[in-house]
Amino acid sequence: MxxxxxxxxxxxxxxxxxxxxxxxxxxxxxxxxxxxxxxxxxxxxxxxxxxxxxxxxxxxxxxxxxxxxxxxxxxxxxxxxxxxxxxxxxxxxxxxxxxxxxxxxxxxxxxxxxxxxxxxxxxxxxxxxxxxxxxxxxxxxxxxxxxxxxxxxxxxxxxxxxxxxxxxxxxxxxxxxxxxxxxxxxxxxxxxxxxxxxxxxxxxxxxxxxxxxxxxxxxxxxxxxxxxxxxxxxxxxxxxxxxxxxxxxxxxxxxxxxxxxxxxxxxxxxxxxxxxxxxxxxxNTEHPKLTVGMLVKNESGRYLERVLQHIAQYADEVVILDDGSTDNTVAICREKLVNIVHCIVENSISGFSNEVELRKTLWELAGGTNPDWIMILDADEIFEHKAAEGIRELIKDDSVDVVYFRLYDMWNESSYREDSYWIAHRVYRPFLVRYRSGYKYEWQEQPLHCGRFPINIFDRTGKQSQLRLQHFGWARPEDRVAKYFRYKELDPKAKYGVQEQYLSILDPKPNLIKWRDDE
Known part of the structure; x- marks a missing residue:
């Protein structure tokens, strides 16, 4: 000993x-x-x-x-x-x-x-x-x-x-x-x-x-x-x-x-x-099961293929909740996940006007796969190329229940935004949580910006990972415009967000920093 x-x-x-x-x-x-x-x-x-x-x-x-x-x-x-x-x-x-x-x-x-x-x-x-x-x-x-x-x-x-x-x-x-x-x-x-x-x-x-x-x-x-x-x-x-x-x-x-x-x-x-x-x-210690959950809607022609290809390198099972897509998003998921255990649930009517119910449903679907760990990603988020092996090592750590990562808001394919309202990459956020069957999970009950995980996971022991996550949801001008008008419709008085940040989405000259793969 x-x-x-x-x-x-x-x-x-x-x-x-x-x-x-x-x-x-x-x-x-x-x-x-x-x-x-x-x-x-x-x-x-x-x-x-x-x-x-x-x-x-x-x-x-x-x-x-x-x-x-x-x-x-x-x-x-x-x-x-x-x-x-x-x-x-x-x-x-x-x-x-x-x-x-x-x-x-x-x-x-x-x-x-x-x-x-x-x-x-x-x-x-x-x-x-x-x-x-x-x-x-x-x-x-x-x-x-x-x-x-x-x-x-x-x-x-x-x-x-x-x-x-x-x-x-x-x-x-x-x-x-x-x-x-x-x-x-x-x-x-x-x-x-x-x-x-x-x-x-x-x-x-x-x-x-x-x-x-x-x-x-x-x-x-x-x-x-x-x-x-x-x-x-x-x-x-x-x-x-x-x-x-x-x-x-x-x-x-x-x-x-x-x-x-x-x-x-x-x-x-x-x-x-x-x-x-x-x-x-x-x-749990030698090969813990990792289920990745993802909420998708009309992702065709964007980043879904790249994201799923990368997820397949480290996930044991993938759960997809499609929120009423009218394109071939579901077909893409089936094609890219053909060699991995997966489950796809389709909503006939979009429920994003009450996001918390979607997040709860996705969490319950992921929990139903009997996982040791759950990772929740959006269809425009992808870990840096070296992350696959690192994620498998992270979930072997039996001393922690939550792993926190930095999320970089990419404003194009090669640069991320950094200014007073766009500093997500300076904060470590949870993306990977040990699942406890029978645990009473609690959520932030609000229709927008409710978080992708239950709020009581923050009571658990966690650690920070240096693996970085790129968020491409802002990388195309048409996506930024669409998000701007969506927030304007869903949260006109900025009850759940920051009005100044909403307005800054359309800033024509934001401060951008070059992404470096070797950081």
Whole structure:
């Protein structure tokens, strides 16, 4: 394992140096070998770039060979021997926890906490040994800068139940927000619980009342006294409940993250489904699927052929929404996309007077192709010639969800415009977004200049790319005149745009700068 000295570092304001973040990864272990093998494999696959990592296990399995084989590979591993082994029964139906077993596990976790404090770790990551972790789990949780945060996973606690999360709102396992002194009917409880569950299905970070099993804890929280000891006057079952109540009483807050859910191997029979989970991760990192979406209308004789030819170099699938073309635009799309998976949807009547509905429809069509990433382009936008390979590399970056590019407004085939109203190329704008199924996307609800992406993508982690995008929509005089009169008709009072910029479209002597391919 490599502990690189670049990446996630912290500054020591007194010494004026950068110190690498140290993380202790710990777990009490009493596990079936087939499941433990997968857990350890996922630990090996975690992204630790920029971190110093130590592993700590409490072996309650009377000398598990897999643990010691792992320690033989990684010298930064410590194994404590468990004491007084107790029988732990789990089968294909459920897991059976006895009170004395719960507090033995709590003592093991506290032993790991003590180790992390003595090792001067910045964070402790506690994970149950029946999880298969997503490679980005630790790095992502660190990026949230929370003192206590769990990555959410979903489990059928009994075979007849629907999957539920291992985080909750309050009490023993209450999944809805409740006002003190208010009684809720069973229907109200079910409805409010479903609201909480639906919320967790959207990727995000949420404040919760209880969590466990896959948790990053800061040194600050550990030094404040966060631990798993029993609170003697609290009747809740389970050491995680006592940890959470104590943490909140100490002034700490609890958070749940839903971006990178691990796979919970609650039953050996679920190893079959684990293979699908691992395949999905591999696809996302080795060859993530990119769908390009495009809104078109009467593009014949303009730039559509060039744009589609370039897109075919890097897209896995293309979705076209034709907004009532009266020329052969659709035929061009079919011809140029003959060798790539594509979908073309035709509107019989143009809907551009309410652009946001068109953008929503295009987004939904692209999302329906089961993509990892979506790029939205217009039919007169094309990346510079070297971009194809670069785009494929960009979507392999699992640490970001939005990629921003510069858009150059070409005023002819070889020059772009730059003046007070035409500086798009100085601003990085989103053109490439990781798609999250089930996420509740929100739009800027206005009929013009609504944006091509949902507005809440800006809440996600992003990065800037130096690949440039040329916009030829202004490159021909006849196109500029047509756009001028279209904006004059659709937005006569410049409610959604800038009047001065609208007027400047017809400027006879704009400031132009030569495009350079080698920039």
């Amino acid at each position: 490599v502990n690189a000295l670049a990446g996630a570092c912290r500054a020591d304001k007194y010494l004026g140096v950068l110190l690498v973040i140290k993380v202790v990864v710990g777990s009490p272990v009493k596990q079936k070998p087939a499941i433990l093998e997968q857990f350890l494999q996922s630990l090996e696959n975690l992204d630790y770039e920029g971190l110093t990592v130590e592993y700590v296990f409490v072996d309650d399995d009377e000398g598990c060979n897999l643990l010691y084989a792992f320690a033989g590979k990684y010298a930064n591993t410590t194994i404590f021997k468990g004491d007084n082994p107790l029988e732990y029964h789990c089968d294909e139906e459920t897991h059976c926890w006895q009170e004395n077993l719960i507090w033995k596990v709590a003592a093991y976790k506290d032993r790991i906490i003590e180790y992390a404090l003595q090792a001067r770790a910045d964070y402790l990551f506690l994970a149950d040994s029946d999880l298969y972790l997503h490679p980005q789990t630790v790095k992502h949780l660190l990026s949230l800068k929370k003192d206590i945060v769990s990555e959410v996973y979903w489990t059928k606690w009994a075979l007849q139940f629907a999957p539920l999360p291992q985080v909750w709102v309050g009490d023993q396992y209450r999944l809805f927000h409740a006002e003190r002194g208010v009684e809720y009917s069973s229907d109200e409880q079910a409805m409010k619980s479903q609201e909480f569950i639906d919320m967790l299905k959207n990727p995000g970070v949420y404040k919760v009342g209880g969590l466990g099993a896959c948790t990053l804890i800061s040194r600050y929280a550990l030094e404040r006294g966060a631990n798993f000891k029993e609170i003697y006057n609290l009747g809740f079952i389970g050491e995680d409940r006592h940890f959470c109540v104590r943490a909140v009483a100490l002034g700490l807050e609890l958070y749940a993250d839903t971006w990178y859910p691990p796979f919970h191997i609650y039953r050996e029979s679920e190893l079959v489904n684990l293979a699908k989970y691992k395949h999905r991760i591999a696809r």
